[in-house]
Amino acid sequence: MLLELDNVSLAYGRIQALHGISLNVAQGEIVALIGANGAGKSTTMRAISGLRPVSEGSIRFDGQDISKLRADLRVVRGVSQSPEGRGIFPGMSVRENLEMGAYTRKNRAEISEDLERVFTLFPRMKEREKQSGGTLSGGEQQMLAVGRALMSRPKLLLLDEPSMGLAPMLIQQIFDIIVEINEQGTTVLLVEQNAQQALSRAHRAYVLETGRIVKEGTGAELLHDPAVKDAYLGVA
Ligand code: ATP
DSSP states (O other), X not given: OOEEEEEEEEEETTEEEEEEEEXXXXXXXEEEEEEOTTSSHHHHHHHHHTSSOOSEEEEEETTEEOTTSOHHHHHHHTEEEEOTTOOOOTTSBHHHHHXXXXXXXXXXXXXXXXXXXXXXXXXXXXXXXXXBGGGSOHHHHHHHHHHHHHTTOOSEEEEEOTTTTOOHHHHHHHHHHHXXXXXXXXXXXXXXXXXXXXXXXOSEEEEEETTEEEEEEEHHHHHTOHHHHHXXXXXX
């Protein structure tokens, strides 16, 4: 297993957002986390990337306990998050934004190799290389955020709502790119409101309800699960 969460709880002050979550992601998988608004999907991502401390339980990555490790040191270990709401640097150019993603790395040759790889995955980013991030369209900013996360050459890519706010055609495209990134060797953990897309692309998935995992299975199993269909796929 590349990532193992064992009984992880997390609270924001008195608000208990996660109640003992256990999940795992094997090397090479795409795993999706689905659930309604406020279920704790983003919180789970924050726990893994280290943006919020866990109050209980353990997070193991690549065989080691990272529960108490600083967020920047988790990036060095190979965990990279593309945050919900994009979080790019609006005043910096597309290229500078991408280079920021590689800030923990030193090998210039490898960094330019990865920059080329991101430009191949997202030709639009190459076209907009010198444009400032803040002037990109919503969909382009989303792509830039994913590209920037890739620039740390992660073992595990955490994607929080990559399809948020995108037009249907772009949603297809971003999921195609996620599958391609995965096929090139990066393990992916994905949080999504768009359960249909997420389940059809993921190897496995977990359903989160009010801070607890209530179901898990292969993407295909959950796509055909009546309760999941009813609650998350908009069909009874
Ligand atoms: P969404 O899809 O709406 O983003 P989510 O599943 O990602 O939902 P979280 O953002 O993880 O949900 O929120 C889980 C719970 O924790 C919610 O009840 C939310 O109100 C609460 N919460 C999240 N962030 C904070 C915070 N910074 N301070 C206090 N409570 C928070």
